[in-house]
Amino acid sequence: MSTQILESLIDAHYPAAARGDRAAYGRIVAGCQSTVTSIALAIVRDVPTSEDIAQEAFLSAWQNLRKLHNPASFLPWLRQITRNLARDHLRSQAHRRAPSGDMEAVLAAVADPHPGPPDHLAHAQEEAAAADVIDRLPEESREVLLLYYREGQSSRQVASLLGLQDAAVRKRLSRARQLVRDELL
Numbered sequence: 001m002s003t004q005i006l007e008s009l010i011d012a013h014y015p016a017a018a019r020g021d022r023a024a025y026g027r028i029v030a031g032c033q034s035t036v037t038s039i040a041l042a043i044v045r046d047v048p049t050s051e052d053i054a055q056e057a058f059l060s061a062w063q064n065l066r067k068l069h070n071p072a073s074f075l076p077w078l079r080q081i082t083r084n085l086a087r088d089h090l091r092s093q094a095h096r097r098a099p100s101g102d103m104e105a106v107l108a109a110v111a112d113p114h115p116g117p118p119d120h121l122a123h124a125q126e127e128a129a130a131a132d133v134i135d136r137l138p139e140e141s142r143e144v145l146l147l148y149y150r151e152g153q154s155s156r157q158v159a160s161l162l163g164l165q166d167a168a169v170r171k172r173l174s175r176a177r178q179l180v181r182d183e184l185l
Helices: 003-018 022-044 047-067 071-096 099-110 118-135 139-150 155-162 166-184
Strands: none
Touching: 003 022, 003 047, 003 071, 003 155, 022 047, 022 071, 022 139, 047 071, 071 155, 118 139, 118 166, 139 155, 139 166, 155 166
C-alpha cells in the first residue's frame, strides 16, 4: 500500500479509532500490517515471530491510542513501538537461550529419515546463504531491504514509511545490494 493511501486511511479512521471504534482501528491495522510486520522481521529475522510482534504492536497502540494527540504522528509512533517490541524480544531470547537448543535442532535435521531431493537441498542451501548474508546486514539496511523487496515498495514509499529521505533509502539499498552480491559471489 502506498504511503499516501496509508496516510489517507489513517487520517480518515483515526478520529473514530481514538474514540474507541474497533472497526475503524481494524481498518488502520489492515492497512499498516505489512509494513509493521516487515519492520519487525528486519529486526527479529523470523516470520512467525515478526507476525506476533506486529500483533503486540497493534495491541499496544490500541491501548495507548488516546495518549497520541497528533494523528500525523501515528505511523512513526507505531513504527517505534514495533522496533521497541522487536528489540525487547531479542533481548529476552538472549537470556533464555540454552547452549544445547541450537544443537538439538541441527541434530534433528540431520537425523531426518526423509531428506529432500538434491535440488531441494541445493535450493535450501542457497536460501540459507542469502538469509545469512541479509541477517548480517546492519539493522537499518535490513529494514529498508525487506520493505523494498518483501512489500514491493518503491524507494520513495519506503522513505515515507520510515520517515527518511528518498536519497538515504536509495543509498542504503545500494549498499545492501552490493554487500549481498559480494558475499554471495
